[in-house]
Amino acid sequence: MFKVIFEKNKIISLFVWSFFCFSVIKCFSVFIYFLTNAFLYQAFLYSILFFIYFFIFKIRFGTRLTYLQYITNSLLFIIGIIIFSYSYFKLVMLDDDHFNIVFFTAIFISNLILTSFLFLLTLIKRK
Amino acid sequence: MKFIIFFFGAGIILLSVAIMFDINYFNYGRPIPYSQLQKIKFSDFRALKKPGMTLYGVKEFAFIKTSRSIHNLNNGDIEITTYFHPSRSYVFSNNIRDMDLLTHELYHFHISEYCTRLLRKEILENSNNISNNMIIRLNKKYYEFENEMQLKYDEDTYHSYVMREQKKWEIEIDSLVQSLAAFSDPFIPVRSKK
Numbered sequence: 001m002f003k004v005i006f007e008k009n010k011i012i013s014l015f016v017w018s019f020f021c022f023s024v025i026k027c028f029s030v031f032i033y034f035l036t037n038a039f040l041y042q043a044f045l046y047s048i049l050f051f052i053y054f055f056i057f058k059i060r061f062g063t064r065l066t067y068l069q070y071i072t073n074s075l076l077f078i079i080g081i082i083i084f085s086y087s088y089f090k091l092v093m094l095d096d097d098h099f100n101i102v103f104f105t106a107i108f109i110s111n112l113i114l115t116s117f118l119f120l121l122t123l124i125k126r127k
Numbered sequence: 128m129k130f131i132i133f134f135f136g137a138g139i140i141l142l143s144v145a146i147m148f149d150i151n152y153f154n155y156g157r158p159i160p161y162s163q164l165q166k167i168k169f170s171d172f173r174a175l176k177k178p179g180m181t182l183y184g185v186k187e188f189a190f191i192k193t194s195r196s197i198h199n200l201n202n203g204d205i206e207i208t209t210y211f212h213p214s215r216s217y218v219f220s221n222n223i224r225d226m227d228l229l230t231h232e233l234y235h236f237h238i239s240e241y242c243t244r245l246l247r248k249e250i251l252e253n254s255n256n257i258s259n260n261m262i263i264r265l266n267k268k269y270y271e272f273e274n275e276m277q278l279k280y281d282e283d284t285y286h287s288y289v290m291r292e293q294k295k296w297e298i299e300i301d302s303l304v305q306s307l308a309a310f311s312d313p314f315i316p317v318r319s320k321k
Contacts, residue, residue: 012131020134023141030148033179060130092149094194094212096270 005069010061014073017056018080021049026088039106046107047114050077054122067119074115078108148177149215156213158194160313161240167211169229172218182286189218191232193239195246197266205250205262205315209243211236230297231287235277237300242273244307247315254317 004010025045029035035042053073058064065073082104089099147153154173159166172189182188192215198206216232246269250257280300284293 016131016135016138020138020141023138023145026145027141030145030177031179033177056130092146094192094215095266096194096274 004063005065005073010057011076013057013060014053014076015080017049017053018077019084021046021077022081022084022088024049037103039103040110043107043110044114046078046081046111047118050074050111050115051118053077054119067116070119071112071116074112078111082108148175150212151175151214154214158210158212161209161211161236161243162313164211164233164236167229167233167236169218169223169225170221171211171213172216172221172232173213174215174217176217176219187219188286189216189228189232191216191235193236195239195243195266195270197262199259200314203317205317206313207243207247207250207315208313209236209240227290227293228287231284231293234280234297234300237304238276238280239273241300241304241307242269242276244304244310245269245272247310247313248307250315250317251310254315257317 005014025035025042028045029042035045050073054065054070057073085104086099089097093099151174156171156173159171169189172191174192192212194210194212196208196210198208200206218228218232246265249265250262253261280296283289284296287293
């Protein structure tokens, strides 16, 4: 069941999408300053962006993700975001800047809840 | 493949824009060590302000970015330097002649140097059994201490607006930095004891 999402091109696709989303949020938080430390807004935006990927996946690969595949992809997506954030912190920021792991844990959890909720909406629509 | 090229390219462009507001690479200035403090002018504050960023609603403000770098030298000694980062420090206008504001910002730099000297002192006092992990731990401890001190400095002086408090802090910081003059040298000789 999980073989579908762990194929090389699908993993690369998810990786690129999570990089793009990370850049979008990063850029967004420059121009909308309050977003910088507002984890709920960030989690919400990440959930929306990941939800878009659900349709991209369907169009690109012609497969509709099941809930478990969708959540697994969501987990990988957020892990990707955390890796990009940490890399950004290491490469661009200085060592007295804070990398708040609690902030990303909060995004991680709230994103899971929100993405699940959005997935639920697609089921309602189908019925 | 088009999908990957498009979104990866777009990601790179967006990230470049975001990085520019953290470190202004279009107007880059090398970090300036504390020993060259006298040379710092407002024209060295080259960072870009994030749109919408204000200081309690005021758009005319400045901020300074300082850091501490620790190098393990080949001969086993340690070099610890406090730096001012021009491309990460901002002032609303590079042409202003407000010496009070510049003095306020530079005293943030003095506070950083004071904490660096505290770190050098502690490393030197423990040079018999100092390890890299211990240095990292101590560095973190003094960053936390510094952050608290910087915040209190800004709170008390209300970012240089309360002149009486500003003068009080200047005297206090000067005396604190001076009290650790023995640790002003960035090089810490620990080679034989490591």
